[in-house]
Amino acid sequence: MLNRKSTFVLFGLFLMATSIFGQDVFISNTENRNFTSLNGKWKFVLDPFQTGGMGGMPVYKNYQPKDKSDRVEYGFDNGKNLWVPGSWNIQYPELTYFEGNVWYRKTFDKPDRTEGKRYFVHIGAANYKTTVSFNGEILGHHEGGFTPFSFEVTDLLKEKDNFLIVGVDNARAADNIPSKVSDWFNHGGITRDVKLIEVPSTFINNYFLSLDKSTLKQRSKTIQGKLELVGENRPKTARILIPELKLNQEFEVNADGPTEFSINTKGLELWSPKNPKLYEVTLVAGNDTIGDQIGFRTIEAIGKQIVLNGEPIFLKGICLHDENPLRKDRANSIEDAELVLGWAQELGCNFLRLAHYPHQEKIVRLADKLGILLWEELPLYWGIQWDNPEVLEKAKKQYAEMINRDYNRASTIIWSIANETASIPDRNAFLGELADYIRSMDDTRLLSAAIKKDQELDGHPDSVYTYNDPLIEKLDIISLNEYLGWYGGAPEETRGKSFEFGFEKPVIVSEFGGGALQGYYADKQTRWSEEFQEHLYKESLAMFDKIDGLSGMAPWILVDFMSPLRQLPDVQDGWNRKGLISEKGQKKKAFFVLQDYYKKK
Structure with a gap:
């Protein structure tokens, strides 16, 4: 049997058959450039053994039989289609939980071309490792499932019959970001827009504009x-x-x-x-x-307050995954963004935590227009290899791609560097260096991380929760996830809890909540009922209101989302049920509890 290491060796042999044509070039603001959309139906070849070739032939070469006796052991022409953008998991039942390689092919003729122009293939995101080839030449590779990348094709572009072949591998691995286990669906494939961008021979690839807060x-x-x-x-x-x-x-x-x-x-x-x-x-x-x-x-943390344009602001938020629950797919359109931001506005939010990875650019731009503040983050989550310097470099690169993409968005006010990670020396060194790196790129925003309380290993024994994670020294905001009443204890236990922090900084409750199956009604003690979730929200909000320096909150979560970790029959069925809205778009009772709370803030 081929193991993962041997498949990469085989795949590497195919890559040696041709030189890598170019390097990844970051190009920002692709929506406002001249481009030809390459979205739509793409042919695909499944590569379950992750070899990169069939019958000894590299897939990216797009081999065609020369005559009736020629041997070619794969083919795109008469194969099935996948829609791009979109995850392959929801397009064919047999691919629902598929993890491995899929090779996509798009054919097209050269667009009307002006002399002296340059052309780049731009991919908004592909999960997780991507190999990009054009007309039989490897352009390069990209790692990271949620950030954009581009490769130049100017010298390879033909008048007719161009073929772009993209191999995407969504297999989980210990040295990936995220690592092997995450509490969301591992959507594989080309999940955001693909474009052929046209620019002059010398062009503006990026720019950064911000208000000098000293002149506020x-x-x-x-x-x-x-x-x-x-x-x-x-x-x-x-x-x-x-x-x-x-x-x-x-x-x-x-x-x-x-x-x-x-x-x-x-x-x-x-x-x-x-x-x-x-x-x-x-x-x-x-x-x-x-x-x-x-x-x-401008955005600042002054004392225990978050200050926008010189005035304190309370962040009335909610968490969100980058998923359209009605389509059961990774979000990829302005309509997807309008759907969830419309729900957030109805809830009374002025703030969203975009969890746990970079969301599509369209939602960030729409937040700019609607006036919704954003927290953005990388999936530095459970199981990260903190002692692996290669993983740290991956984190820096992926964060650079997110900052390059969203620096000019006024809505983004917080970069978060981790979620629910234990304080150990390797983790502290990793995240400390990452924090310094992010500040070197962007000192106009606030840094945070969802941290754990000191008593995390002991459950919930103490009436006073304390927070002294040394990582807080590097942060502007203390953010905490607290699920008392759901993961341990009863909702009523929140009444006796209080919080103490070893730092004079503003506090955000970055997660709290509990699950409920929409339409299941019972008393407030019955788990999974709407009444239980409603009761938990009332008790939790009263607990958090006692926090000195509370500057905002983002309960978990706006809408139910897909997760293979959640398999309770007839209740979860593959969905995390902590949403205030069901995957059908129906509001639960707790939605109105939080809505009323935000009206009074």
């Missing part, structure tokens, strides 16, 4: 900027335009590396949940022009 109280506020370019012939100057502010400013471009600049503005309206003001911003460098819609705000 001044009439003339300063916007800090950084511009990144890809290409050999850099222009000497670039320009930023914000017409509504009557701003049109030129600045010099560095000959090498990124270019930093600052601009003074008058009459700048600040972005907030009550006023989600976005400005049309245009950047011009040489032959490239890119537009975006950007809001400007």
Whole structure:
């Protein structure tokens, strides 16, 4: 039998048959660039042994029989289709729990092409390890199931019959992020948009704009900027335009590396949940022009308060997975985002915890428009190999991809670096270095992590819960998950609990709650009933209200979500039932408890 190590050896032999054509190039704001969508039906070949080839032939070469005697032992042409974007698990019953390799193929003719343009294949996300090839050449590889990546195809693009073949492997492994066990569905495949992006020979691949908080109280506020370019012939100057502010400013471009600049503005309206003001911003460098819609705000932790634009704010939140429960698929469209953000607004939220991995870019951009604050994170979760330096490098790379994608989104105010991880030396060193790395990339946001109480190993014996995790030194916010009344104890026990922290920082309750099957009614002592969940919410909210420095909360979770860990027949059936809304879109009684609580905040 082939083990996982031997399959990678075999796969590596196929990769040696051709050179890797290019390196991954980060390209931000793909929605506002010239592109051809490659979404739709793709042919696929199943690769359950993860060999990368059939009959000794690499799949990415797209072999076709030359004549009737030629031997080819696989084929895309007469095979089945998979929709992209989308997880393969929900498209065929036999793939429901499939974990392994699937090779996708998309064929297309070259779009109308302007001389001097460059072309990149951009994939919004593919879970988890991806090999990208084009017209028989390996472009490169990407690891991480939730962040975007691009490879150049300019010199390989043909007039007719181009074929893009993408191999995706969603097999769980101990050195992955997340590791082998997670409490959500392992959706495999190309789960977000695929585009062929057209840019000039030298182009703006990314830019970073933020409000200088030192000028917050001044009439003339300063916007800090950084511009990144890809290409050999850099222009000497670039320009930023914000017409509504009557701003049109030129600045010099560095000959090498990124270019930093600052601009003074008058009459700048600040972005907030009550006023989600976005400005049309245009950047011009040489032959490239890119537009975006950007809001400007500041976020700080001062004492025990979270302060937005100089004013304290209470985060009325809820947790969310990146899933459309009605379709039972990974979310990938603006309609998916509108569905869940509509529910969150109805609940009274001004804040969402996007758990436990980067969600689709469309929900972040929609949050900008609607004025919903966001917590974003990587799945640094159960079982991470804290002592493995390669895993740390993976975490840095994936965090860089998320920050590069969402830096310009005013809605994102918190980067979180871990969830429910025990304080041990290797973990503390790993997350401490990651925290420093994130701050080096982005010092405009707050850092947090969902930490454990000191008594975690003892259950819930003490009336006072204490929190002294040394990781808190690196964080701006103390965040805690507390499930008293669900995982141990009864809801009534919350009345005797209180909280103490060894740090003077604001506190967010990043998770609490319990499960209920929508439509199952009983008394408040009967587990899985709507009444039990309703009672648990009432008791928990009263407990958390006693926390000194409470600055927000994000109960677990807005809507029921798929999880193979949850298999109680006739109750869970593969769903985590802690949602306030069922997978059919029906609200449970606890929804209205939290809604009423937020109305009073």
